[in-house]
Amino acid sequence: RYKMKMFKRGLVLCMFALMSAAVLAQDKEYIVNGTEWLDTEGNVINAHGGGMLKVGEYYYWIGENRRDGVFVSCYRSKDLMNWEFRGHLLTRDSHAELDKANIERPKVVYNKKTGKYVMWMHYEYGGNYDKARAAVAWSDDIEKPFTYVKSFRPFDNMSRDCTLYRDSDGTAYFLSAARENYDLILYKLTDDYLDVKEQLLTLWPGGHREAPAIVKRGKYYFLMTSGCTGWAPNQGKYAYAKSLTGPWSELKNIGDNVTFDTQSTFIVPVEGKKQTSYLYIGDRWDGRRYFNSKYIFFPLSFHHDTTKELHNVEKVKIDVKAGKIN
Numbered sequence: 001r002y003k004m005k006m007f008k009r010g011l012v013l014c015m016f017a018l019m020s021a022a023v024l025a026q027d028k029e030y031i032v033n034g035t036e037w038l039d040t041e042g043n044v045i046n047a048h049g050g051g052m053l054k055v056g057e058y059y060y061w062i063g064e065n066r067r068d069g070v071f072v073s074c075y076r077s078k079d080l081m082n083w084e085f086r087g088h089l090l091t092r093d094s095h096a097e098l099d100k101a102n103i104e105r106p107k108v109v110y111n112k113k114t115g116k117y118v119m120w121m122h123y124e125y126g127g128n129y130d131k132a133r134a135a136v137a138w139s140d141d142i143e144k145p146f147t148y149v150k151s152f153r154p155f156d157n158m159s160r161d162c163t164l165y166r167d168s169d170g171t172a173y174f175l176s177a178a179r180e181n182y183d184l185i186l187y188k189l190t191d192d193y194l195d196v197k198e199q200l201l202t203l204w205p206g207g208h209r210e211a212p213a214i215v216k217r218g219k220y221y222f223l224m225t226s227g228c229t230g231w232a233p234n235q236g237k238y239a240y241a242k243s244l245t246g247p248w249s250e251l252k253n254i255g256d257n258v259t260f261d262t263q264s265t266f267i268v269p270v271e272g273k274k275q276t277s278y279l280y281i282g283d284r285w286d287g288r289r290y291f292n293s294k295y296i297f298f299p300l301s302f303h304h305d306t307t308k309e310l311h312n313v314e315k316v317k318i319d320v321k322a323g324k325i326n
Contacts, residue, residue, distance in 0.1 A: 028081045030317040033296045034284060039075060040084045046073050048283050048293055051107040051164070051266045053117075053142070059268070059320075060142055062089065062108050062119070066290060069093070071103040072119070074143055080270070080279065080297075080318045086143040089119070094137070095148035101125050103135065105211075105265075107164035108142065109172055111193050117142045118193040120164045120174055123151040132158035134176060136194055154187055154196045161210035163266075165244070166193075168216075173200075173244055177210045181228045184209055186244065200245050207251070209237070214244075215267035215278060220306055224254065224264045224280075231287025233258040240306045249306070260312040262296045272323020278302070279318070279325055280310055299325040 031037070037045045050063020050072075058076040061083060065073035069092040075083040090106070092098050106121040116138045123135035133153055137146035153159060154174070162176035172189040174196065184203040187196040203209075209225040216222070220240045227234040236259035237251040255262075262282030270277045278300040286292040297318075299311045317326045 027079070030315045031081050031297055032315055033298070033313065034294050037083075037295055040082055043085065044291070045075060045083055045085075045295070046070075046291075047075055048290075048295070049105040049265055050281075052268045052281065053108055053110065055110070055142055060086075060108075062106055062142075063265075064104060064106065071098065071101070072106045072121070072146070076143070079320050080268070081316075087145070089139070089144075089146045090137060090148065091145075094145065097125075097151060098148060100127075101151075102127065104160075105162055107162070107266075109164050109166040109193065110142075111172070112170060114192050116140060116192075117146075118164075118172075119146055120162060122160050122162050122176070129160070132160050132178075134159040134162065134174065138194065149194055154185070155199045157185055157199075159185075161212065163212045163214055165214045167244070173214075175203075175212050175214065175223075177212075177228075178202075181210050182206050182208050184212060184225070203239075203246075203248060204251065209251075211264045213264045213267045213281075215269060217269075217276075217278065217302060218305060222267070222308060223248070224267065224308075225251075226259065226263045231285045233261050233263060233285075235259065236262075236264055236310070238308050240308075252308075254308060255310040255312070260296070260298070260310065262298075267300065270318065270320055270323050270325060272319065272321055275323040277323050277325040279316075 046065035047063030053060045061075045070088045072090040074086045077083045102124040104122040108119045119137045123133040133151040135151040136149040139146040157178040159176040166172045172193045174187045178185045186200045188198040190197045211226040213224045224238045236254045239249045241248040266281040268279040280298040282296040284294040297316045301309045
C-alpha cells in the first residue's frame, strides 16, 4: 500500500509538472501590468532600466540584471509579450574594472559602418554614487557577451541616468544627467559610437531631470523624463523639437502626478502594416526590494502632432504585424 501510495503521489507530481510546463509554453495573449513577468522558461525577467532594439523579426530587450554578478541580460521576442532569455551580456568577469561596479540603464544601438552593437550605460563603483561615469561596451552579436571598453566622464561632466539614440542618418547621440542630476547634457558620438565627439547642449539647466527616453514621430523628436525623487515616482514630463539640438519646447506634464506609479525607461515604435503605434516602457520600482520591482508597458498616443498622452491600462495586447496596441 505504501509503495502504491508513493507511486500515485509521484504520478500526480509528474502530471502537475507537465501541466505547469505546458502553461508556461503557451503564448501570452496580453500582458498584465504590475505583475511578475516570466520568460518562456518560467524564470523571472531581469531587464530593468533597459532598452529595446529591433533586429530582423525579433525585438531585443536588454536591461539590468543584478543577480549573481550579472549586470546586463538579453531577451528576445517576436510579439513584445513572450520573452525568451538569450544570455548575459555583461558580468563582473567581463573586465577587471567591473569587479565591484554597479551598472544601470544599459542601452544598445547598431553601427552599420562597423557592424557592431554598442552599449552605453551608467557606471558606479563600490556601492556609492560618487563616480557618476558613463561606460561603453560592444559586441559583434547582440546575443553574445559584450567586450567592455572603459568608463569615463564625458568632457569631465558627471554622467548618471542616460539613454542612447541613433538617428536615421546613422549619427548616434548620448544623453545623460550631469551636475548632480540638475542638468541633462546631449553628446554627439564618434563614428564608431565608442566615444563622445562633441558636447552639443544642456537641456533645461537646473531642471533636475533623469530617466530620459527619446523617440521620433514624424517631424518631431520627443523626450520624456522624470523628476529626481529617488525610488519614489513623480510627475513625468515631455518635450518636443524638430532637431535633437533644439530648440526644445517647454516641459509638459504627462500621466498623473506620479506617472501612474512608474518611471520612464524607453519608448518603442511598433511599426506594422496598418499603422505605427508607440509603447512606453517603464519601471515600477521597489526601492527596498529591488527584485520586486515590476515592468510596465503602456500605450502612448499623439494628438495634433506634438501632444502626447500616456494611457494607464491594466492589460496590454500588442499586434506587431498590424502595429496596434490595445
